[in-house]
Amino acid sequence: MIQPGGHSEQGSDRDWDAFAMRAETYGADISHWPEAHRDAARALIGLDPARAEEVLAAERSLDQLLAFAPDQPPSQALREAVLASASAKRPLIFVDIAWLRWCLRQPMLSGAAALAVCAGLLVGTAMSGGALTAARQDALASAVQTDIPTGVEPTSTGPT
Amino acid sequence: MWTLAGERTSVGTDDVRSLNRAAVDPDEDLVRRVGQGDQLAIRTLVNRKLPRMTALARRLLGDAQEAEDVAQEVFVRAWRQAANWRPGGGKFDTWMHRVALNLCYDRLRKRRETLMAEPPDIADSSPNAEHLLQREDLAAAIDRALQALPVRQREAIVLCHYQELSNIDAAELMGVSVEAVESLLSRARRSLRVSLADLSRTS
Numbered sequence: 001m002i003q004p005g006g007h008s009e010q011g012s013d014r015d016w017d018a019f020a021m022r023a024e025t026y027g028a029d030i031s032h033w034p035e036a037h038r039d040a041a042r043a044l045i046g047l048d049p050a051r052a053e054e055v056l057a058a059e060r061s062l063d064q065l066l067a068f069a070p071d072q073p074p075s076q077a078l079r080e081a082v083l084a085s086a087s088a089k090r091p092l093i094f095v096d097i098a099w100l101r102w103c104l105r106q107p108m109l110s111g112a113a114a115l116a117v118c119a120g121l122l123v124g125t126a127m128s129g130g131a132l133t134a135a136r137q138d139a140l141a142s143a144v145q146t147d148i149p150t151g152v153e154p155t156s157t158g159p160t
Numbered sequence: 161m162w163t164l165a166g167e168r169t170s171v172g173t174d175d176v177r178s179l180n181r182a183a184v185d186p187d188e189d190l191v192r193r194v195g196q197g198d199q200l201a202i203r204t205l206v207n208r209k210l211p212r213m214t215a216l217a218r219r220l221l222g223d224a225q226e227a228e229d230v231a232q233e234v235f236v237r238a239w240r241q242a243a244n245w246r247p248g249g250g251k252f253d254t255w256m257h258r259v260a261l262n263l264c265y266d267r268l269r270k271r272r273e274t275l276m277a278e279p280p281d282i283a284d285s286s287p288n289a290e291h292l293l294q295r296e297d298l299a300a301a302i303d304r305a306l307q308a309l310p311v312r313q314r315e316a317i318v319l320c321h322y323q324e325l326s327n328i329d330a331a332e333l334m335g336v337s338v339e340a341v342e343s344l345l346s347r348a349r350r351s352l353r354v355s356l357a358d359l360s361r362t363s
Contacts, residue, residue, distance in 0.1 A: 025345045027321065034327050062349060065356050066321060068295065069302040071215040078228045082210060082235045086194075086202045 011044050019044055020055050028060035187252040195242040205242075209253070210235070212323065213260050219318045220264045222307040230263045254329055261315070261333055268311060305355045309348055316344035317352075 011019075019041060026033045030041050045052040185191075187208075193201035213234045217227035237259055238252075245252065306314055312334070319330040320341070331341045 021346075024349060025342045026327075027349070032321070032324065058353070059349070062353050062356070065298075065302060066352070068298045069219075069306070070299070071211055071322075072218065072224070074210050074214040074231060075228065078214070078232060079206065079210060082206055082232055083203065085232070085236050086206075086239050087199075 011047050015040075015044055016051065016055070019052070023055050023059045027063045028056040029063060185247060185251040185253075188247045191242050191245050191252045192247075194239070195245060205238070206235070209238075209256060212253075213256060216257065216260050216318060216323055217264055219303075219306060219322060220261075220311075220314060221267060222303065226267055230260055230267070233263055234260045251329075254325075254333065257319070257323070257325070257329075257333055302356065305352055308355065309351055313344050313348035313351065316341050317348040320345055 022033055022037055022041065030038055030045075033041060187205070190201050190205055190208075194205050210231060213231040214227050217230035218224055221227055221230070234256055238256060241255065242252075306317070309317070315334060316330060319325045319333060320327060325333070327338050327341050331338045334341060336344075
């Protein structure tokens with residue numbers, strides 16, 4: 001489109017200067033340019049493809065080099081830890097362990113019920129992605145071992 | 161806005177940013193379901209965003225383990241935020257980027273980062289240049305060149321080129337104007353072009 005004031009059919013020098021500036025800033029891929037500038041850039045390319053290619057070629061080389069440092073996928077361990085953190089119960093702390101020991105001592109709770117509470121808390125712990133420290137895990141295991149009432153079978157369903 | 165006729169229609173940065181905030185958030189429904197504890201939504205969010213957060217942190221920090229630590233912390237905060245997320249205040253992806261950037265800034269400050277004293281170990285035109293064409297060596301050379309950039313330039317190129325954020329989103333995250341982001345991008349690309357010139361020739 002020829003404008004009054006000296007714009008040539010191939011675009012003005014000012015158009016090409018702006019085009020070169022955008023290429024230096026955003027690279028050769030017009031789709032990565034700000035949306036507001038894309039249509040005008042494509043129109044200019046259409047007017048003089050050879051000149052546009054001359055401008056874009058150097059930037060395309062750099063773009064291609066930068067693409068040689070691709071994203072490295074996150075490790076499976078990280079993925080699992082992140083998923084676990086989404087399901088994390090409140091981390092077992094000293095108060096929780098004391099509550100667990102209390103539950104296991106209650107005659108009203110059958111052995112199975114007490115173990116169900118324990119299992120539930122252990123599952124929550126396992127899903128907490130490391131929120132329970134090793135020391136606390138040991139304390140929990142110790143609490144379970146010492147507080148299970150004598151003679152109660154883990155599979156018992158009735159009151160003892 | 162720039163037109164072929166040479167007219168420049170200036171659009172206030174604030175106006176554009178307001179429009180940006182009003183733009184539809186493609187993650188809005190997903191975040192709402194995450195906030196409700198939907199396990200499928202949680203997995204989807206992780207699949208969608210974890211690679212982005214890890215890549216952002218790795219390119220800014222230059223350390224894979226630190227990047228994973230940052231990414232994990234971003235998601236710990238994301239789970240809390242999802243339950244309270246109110247649509248219309250911006251994109252969740254932008255919020256996650258903001259959290260990741262702040263965490264990276266903290267680590268960079270602690271690290272007392274300085275520019276590399278020596279230029280990156282980039283190939284010259286000697287016969288040894290051939291081995292650098294191996295992909296791993298090339299990737300390592302490019303990573304070193306990125307790490308050699310001043311932090312703000314690196315940030316601009318990571319956000320705009322690698323994370324493919326708009327210049328408006330990048331400017332908002334970096335707390336600068338769009339023009340400042342463009343200046344940082346130009347300088348970063350210029351520096352990279354120089355430091356990677358030999359690689360460009362041999363490849």
